[in-house]
Amino acid sequence: MRMTSSPVVGRDAELALADGLLSDARRHCGRALFLLGEAGIGKSRLAGECESRAAALGLPVLRGRGSPSGSGTPFRPLAEALSSRFRIGGPPTDPALAPYRPALARLIPEWRPATAVGHPEGVLDLAEALLRLLAVIGREQGCVLVLEDLHDVDSETVAVLEYLVDNLAGLPVLLVGTLRPQPGPALDLVDAADRRRAASVATLRPLKPGAVRAIAAGCLGVPGAGVPAELVERLVASGDGNPYLVEELLAEMVGSGLLRWGGGGGWQVAGDLSTTVPATVVRGYRRRIELLEPGAQEAVLLAASLGARFSVATLQLVTGTADRLLFAQLRSAVEAGLIVPDPGAPDRYAFRHALTAEAVLASLPPAERAAIARQAAVGLQRADPELTDDRCQLVADLRIAAGDLADAALLYAEAGRRAQADGLSGTAVALLGRAHELADPSARTGIAESLLHALADAGQLDRALALVDSLAPAGAAALGPDARIALHTRLAWVAVAAERRADAVGQLAAARALLQDGGTPQQGAALAVVECGLALLPGQGGCTTEAERKARAAAEVAEQTKLPVVACQAWQLLALLVRERGFDVADACLERMLAVAETHTLPLWRVEALTRLGANTYMRTGDIRRLEQAWEAANELGAIQLAQTAESVLAMNAVLRGDPRRAEEILARCLGASARMGNLGTRRYLLLVSATLGAHRGRRREMERGLLAFRQAGGAESQLTPVMLGLCRAVCALLEEDRTAARAELAAAAAWEALHPNVYYLAGRYGLSPLLEVLAGRAERADFAAVAANPAAGLAWNRQFLMLADAVLLGREGLGERAAGLVEDFRRHAVIFPTGHHLGLRLVAEAALADGWGDPASWLQAAEEYFHQSEVPAVVGACRAMLRQAGVTVPQRRSGRELIPAELRAQGLTPREYEVLALLADRPGNQDIGRRLCISPRTVEKHIASLLQKTGLAGRAALSRLSAELASADG
Structure with a gap:
């Protein structure tokens, strides 16, 4: 007879579900399917049938499996899955995956470029990279990722799976996972996904x-x-x-x-x-083992103590048996139906079923099981004292089975510290938490210290705060004051990053209370950096002089006392704090930060410094080359979130440079990814970029949609508020020819900046606002000089408007020739930002016409042509009206008919009537429409009457509804 039945029986509903999901994956409608059930219920058979059906359809299949001995080995099933696909053919070569190769190298180290700098990529970096890889693999036919025994995987793998589950929609990927219904992170993930209908869950019931x-x-x-x-x-x-x-x-x-x-x-x-x-199953395995020769018996029992799957190398370390004899013993166990070669890895074997290994061990008396586990642990430690790879946790598990709890605690602690050093904070927390539970009182405090650092890395601030409060304050079991100060300082910094001011202040106070005689210079520097970070949180007063002094002192001390991370933190904060005194000063701080990062091989801090230097260069000159270099460095490092940060600045630059296509390309690539990765700060900035893109095209609806998403992401309470008011809303108002609204937005931005620390300088205070104030006659030469003296006035975006403000003042002062020369100089050198440039020409021409200087007609013609091409009708109308006022013949433009829907074109609507109709969605009055289009309210009334006649609609309300429908269709 056969040991197993070949076909999958009794699972028709589950197979039908899998077939449907396979079809969906081929149509780029990805989803996850979790098969949930007890051991032996048929999960693996069903997953295998999914694989077979996918292969029959031509879908690539990647396959990996969790392991009880590998729950502390990060990403093992994911690494197996990639190896199953790429072991022979080598790494993927698709150019779209180039930025993600460093992150994927976390799973397959051989994929890391030879020139790459070592960097422990974050879990989210890896998750996004894996998502992109699967999308590429499944691009043609779809693909299937099968991951078994998820109840035995590490917390980082669970985090990656959660990310995949939430982001498979729209991708050609089916994820199939199997797990037992035992409490743990994997089951929590599946339950949560099931509740929010983000995945399909099939619970396998007993067969009928x-x-x-x-x-x-x-x-x-x-x-x-x-x-x-x-x-x-x-x-x-x-x-x-x-x-x-x-x-x-x-x-x-x-x-x-x-x-x-x-x-x-x-x-x-x-x-x-x-x-x-069923109990005879256990006895049956005992009889099978007894039929083996003694050496093979021992090998099988020791293998069972290593888990349901084991490597030949590990078993050889335990037994000390030579290759030839060991493989002979393994062949005997295969013939006895106990083990099988592992199809996922050529150097591994697996017990025929997960229950097989359990039944083999259950056939032994408890004392014998403990002795075998101890024998395996001793053998591994003797052969590999450093316990390399994942053996540290494996030996800890064996020590638990042997009843050696104190030894197990120390081994779990060591495994946890290794995971933390690799940037795997979730696994570190799990291992150190278990070590803390098992440890003797004499070792528990030291383990608690490591656990606190791991909790801080993992962002589990509440749990960390509770643990630090529970530490013994005095006695032999207490941490020393220096260690406690370091912990409080670390937790304060985490609280600052989370914008939890009260917790940060509390931890700072706790740290300072422990300082003796003011503390060491190193302690003072670390605390000062946290206090400077507090000074930049929203809600803090605008004065940052004291914070700057403390940060500078902290940076110097940190460099002298070999605290490179603290030094980088301090120089980064200083670069923000000193911007008001000049970008040369800020860049000097960033150059110091860059030097520290390179000297001490801190790749993430290096990219952070490069990104900020690139952003400063672009603001000063409009040159984006250094920022692009920072983006490339982030990609080479595999630091995807830092790359997104650099690209967000490049997207805003594209908006200002009048390159909407590039801005839209970056937004399409990064907005969804930043949300998936929880890169909230960058996502918030990208949403503002999206709104600003609409604003700089004069499209209020697009701007308002973007700003709604921006506010929903917490933007209204962020430091981006003045940018939203001055660079976005104010410019949109100007492109609608609503100068009063623009000045109100700029005034609101200035009021916010007066009450908060400000790190953004393109919000109008040093450029656009002074120009409007000068045009309105509300600012004189002295006011202009005060603004021009600020270092932010030298930024390229601001400088163009200040040049024009200066020209207007010169014209009023009777120096028309100098004023005209300044405008011509502006025209030659300020073409970096075409929208701002032509808006400036439209504004300065008005003053030149009034005061009789320069060549306002040519300026207006240039602005009219640009905004006509950009489809900004309000500014086009204003330019044409001023040209007529100047006595210039203005030819009629009949282009724009292509923008009118075919049905309305057939009804005879003119481009101007369509412009009026487009504005009716918000139900404005005739005066408002006239102001936006630079026509009289009476003319607006005539256009509306014509619209009613041509469309056959009953009244103005019907026209407004039609306008809203057209806008919705366009959106």
Whole structure:
């Protein structure tokens, strides 16, 4: 008879679900399917059938599996899955994956470029990279990722899976996962995904009698009718509908002679089947082991202590057996039906089922099981004292099985510290937490200290605060004051990053209370940096002089005392604090930060410095080359979130440079990814970029949609508020020819800046606002000089408007020739930002016409042409009106008919009537429409009457509804 039944039986509904999801994946409608059930219920068979059906359809399949001995080995099933696909063909070469190769190298180290700087990529970096890889693999036909035994995976793998589950929609990927319903992070993930309908969950129930009969028939090699009814009854009663138990019971019955082949009579019952109960499965494995020669017996028992899957190398370390003899023993175990070669890895074996290893160990008395576990642990530690790879946690597990709890605690602690050093904070927290529970009192405090640092890295601030409060304040079990100060300082910095001011202040106070005689210079520097970070949080007063002094002193001390991370933090904060005194000063701080990062090989801090230097250069000159270099450095490092930060600045630059296509390209690439990765600060900035893109095209609806998303992401309470008011809303108002609204937005931005620390300088205070104030006659030469003296006035975006403000003042002062020369100089050198440039020409021409200087007609013609091409009708109308006022003949423009929907074109709507109709969605009055289009309210009234006649609509309200429908269709 066969050991297993070949077909999958009794799972028709689950197979139908899998077939539907496979079809969806081929249509780029990705989803996750989780198969949930007890051991032996058939999860692996069903997953294997999904693989077979996917392969038959031509879908690539990647396959990995969790392992009980590898729950502290980060990303093991993901690494296996990639290896299963790329082991022979090598790494993927698609150019779209180039930025993600460093992150994917976390799974396959051989993929890391030879020139790459070492950097522990974050879990989210890896998750996004894996998502992109799967999308590329499945681009043509779809693909399937099968991950088994998720109950045995590490917390980082669970985090990656959660990310995949939430972001598979729209991708050609089916994720199939199997797990037991045992408490843990994986089950929590599946339950949460099921509740929010983000994944399909199939809970495998016990098989019904008909399916049990089909399994027996498959194993016995006969039709279903050839299975004795008495046998089916016993299998149903004793097997609990579990396919694995059913098969094992059958094997035991045949092996013991209770079930015999009767030749032509088929299978016959030859004894009392009621004596065969599931417990005999354990005894049956014991008998199989006893049939092996002694060396093979020992090898199988030691292998079982290593888990359901084991590597030959690890087993050899435990047994000390030579290759040839060990493989002979393994062949004996294969022939006995105990183990099988692991198809996922050529150097590994697996017990025939997860329950097999458990049953083998359960066949032994407890004392013998403990002795075998201790023998395996001692053998591993003797052969590999450093316990390399994942063996540290494996030996810890063995020590637990042996009852050596104190030793296990120390090993879990070491494994946790290694995980933390690799940037795997989730695994570190889990391992150190277990170590803390098991440790003797004498070791618990030191482990608690490591656990606190891991919790800080993982952002689990509440748990960390509770733990630090529980530490013994004095005595032999207490941490020393220096260690406690370091912990409080670290937690304060985490609280600052989370914008939890009260917690940060509390931890700072706790740290300072422990300082003796003012503390060491290193302690003072670290605390000062946290206090400077507090000074930049929203809600803090605008004065930052004291924070700057403290940060500078802290940076110097940190460099002298070899605290490079503290030094980088301090120089970064200083670069923000000193911007008001000049970008040369800020850049000097960033150059120091860059030097520290490079000297001490801190790749993330290096990219951070490069990004900020690039952003400063672009603001000063409009040159983006250094910022692009920073973006490339982030990609080479695999620091995807830092790359997104650099690209967000490049997107804003594209908006200002009048390159909407590039801005839209970056937004399309980064907005969704930043949300998936929880890169909230960058996502918020990208949403503002999206709104600003609409604003700088004069499209209020697009701007308002972007600002709504920006506010929903917390933008209204962020430091980006003045940018939103001055660079976004004010410019949109100007492109609608609403100068009063623009000045109000700029005034609101200035009022915000007066009450808060400000790190953004393109919000109008040093450029656009002074120009409007000068045009309105509200600012004189002295006011202009005060603004121009500020270093922010030298930024390229601001400088163009200040040049024009200066020209207007010169014209009023009777120095028309100098004023005209300044405008011509502006025209030659200020073309970096075309929208700002032509808006400036439109504004300065008005003053030149009034005061009689320069060549306002040519300026207006240039602005009219630009804004006509950009489809900003209000400014076009204003330019044309001023040209007529100047006595210039203005030819009619009839272009724009292509923008009118075909049905309305057929009704005879003119471009101007369509412009009026487009503005009616917000139900403005005639005066407002006239102001936006630079026509009289009476003319607006005539256009509306014509619209009613041509469309046949009943009234103005109907026109407004039509306008809203057209806008919705365009959106």
